[in-house]
Amino acid sequence: MASKKYLLLAGAMTLLAASPGFAQVKPNYDALDSSKVSARNMEQFNSFRNNQSDYPAKPRNMWELGFHGGYHFIKGDVAALPGFGGGISLRKALGHTFSIRGEYTGSFDYGLDYQLKAPNYSNSNAWAATAANNGGMVVPNYKSATHALSLDLIASLSNILFYKAQPKVNWYVLAGYSVLAADVDVDALNGTAPYDYSTVNFSGKKKDIRDELKDMWDKDFEQNAPSQGNRVQIGRQDDNQLLRHALNLGTGIAFKVSKRFNIGIEEKITMPFDDYLDGYTAGAYDASKDIISYTSLRLNFNLGNPNKRVEPLWWVNPLDFAYNELNSPRRMKLPTPVLPDADGDGVTDQFDREPNTPAGAPVDSHGVAKDTDGDGVPDYKDKELITPTYCQPVDADGVGKCPDPECCKNIQTFSCASLVLPSVSFKGSSTRISSDFEAVLGSVANTLRQNPSCNVLVTGHAGAKGKKGGVDLSSRRVDAVIDYLAEKQGIDRGRFIKQNTPGDAGTVDLAPAN
Template structure:
């Protein structure tokens, strides 16, 4: 009786192993009848004087092979432990034995595989071959053999699975997790009461108004850190020295001490940058926000100066270009008025031919 341990299941990354490597160990009872060719045809002991033992071993073996008559007429020597089991020579060994071995099988199909196995039997006896190595040599005899095995799996495949050593034990669980067929998984429920994209279980500010920009924790953004969230802030970027701000997020920048007594610059000498738009966009980009914040500071320092906001409809002044230009002009004015707190009455709008991608800002007469 041998116990077999398959080692192929350590290859967990393979759904269906093609090779099964196994080891075996077990217990057996061995019966052996050992006889020797000790006497010649005349019934007397062999006389080896005619054999030249000074030659090569292969030559000695050949001479001995021809020398013996192969009658095996005499029981092998024993140490008093051979028992009678009904055979004619009454010279049998009855021995416990240990079996060890290893093998490898190659899967051809679910029904058939080919294997090679090496098995060793250890009977714990030095007289298995009728010869002892001597009192000073404690080694025992053993025998081994190699076999080629043709293995067939029997049974109805619709009712029987193939031997489990051909099945990855985790394959079923992996398949169920990847594509459940037997498990019923509930649909995930991730409520988001304020619709800001952050689920309620992680939302630190669960009542932000619709459309209000929030951070990864669901808290309304406050870009300039003035305490007024961006969705309420009419002056999105308020310099620190202009804070604190009012309820609309608009700050009051103090006049520099060095310039309190300096005559204000004449409006006609003021210089303003242009605002660029990409493609057909009418939205003020983050880069333009910084430019318009600088324009707003200049206008606050010169409250008597108005500004001419000029859009360009392109070289030919097409109807579609005029509409796009007008919306860009309105976007610039809306940002300066709503986000920076500049009075709308200080702006004068116009559209002219020119670079359709820009809106120019100039002091007005």
């Protein structure tokens, strides 16, 4: 019988799992939704939202109200017949894995053996008449009406799924404590007369033996069953209620139909540590105790306002928010991206069309060195930043060669010998050209530009006696004049001829060399 029960249970679970009606339901848990956080957890919620804490607040979640019914039997010393149990439960989540459930279960259990046994007379003479009529033997039977209150701790095994947003199937195991009251009675008399088993063929098949006994059985259960331990005066027969503590163990599976409803199948074993729930014990040397088995179909409903509570937490994947945050960040503080810029011009390498511009060189939005006048020489090399178009092309330094104006093309130029060039004076032993003489040399440069074929004799004076120190000073002053005209004014050095002669050591004379 038990094997048929488990086959039926496996078939029902397979049918539920294969049903297309049990679709995946999108979770409604949002760790940033304050409407589902209780007042006592609001401080943690605000701390998490403001990035002061790494852990979100636990949301308010619904209670689960359940109704259950199913196959109930007692495994003991007497062969069991099918029984029925049913009841109501209330479950509350402690977290995403653990929950606690209070439950009431009422049941009727029956048993009828298929062999003669010696009766038990520990504190009852219920079987005395029938035993005396059958050579001291009886066929044990019972009817047990049980009321059980239990408190179970349940551990869910399926709500932490790494590849789904929310579970649609929830496996769980449970363990807990029960207190139960059992009214156990036996059918020891056929009406008022003892049973006579002489007509029963106890050597036949078990099913045939039971069929004969059932035909004989009046199912009146008029006697209190033998028992041990405490009783109270509650039940169909006086002084016949067993009060027992028990340990619960079990497992189950639930299938989500909607956010409000799920269907479950559960197998629960209750161990009351008593050998008289079936009204019979094999004797003083029998160490086994009766066990209650309950296989139930469970209809569960979630209670609570969905605007203020999420589903029971065993239906909520605690990793769902974290995965959604990784995909579409709303709370994470993302650092400012640091992109490579090899030349440090402010344009990242990914978009830099000229990734090796010198440090400090001005660039455009594409990282290309600027060329303000468009002469082909970048600004950081251009010595003439704005060169008119008519003065281009330019040399390597970006300096253009402007043509003579139309008005000056017909001006008659003088011969080099007729040029009159000034002298440059120096103070003390200085070789520095004063600002006044820089202007003088500027005019000399203009004259030389207008007469490109004329060379210049630059004469220094070493003093009246031509002392060695005077020659050195004179030579450095000549170099200073030539350097200024060449470097500052752009006159070719090859047009200058140097010489030193006696004379006023404070001056450098310029004269045509042609």
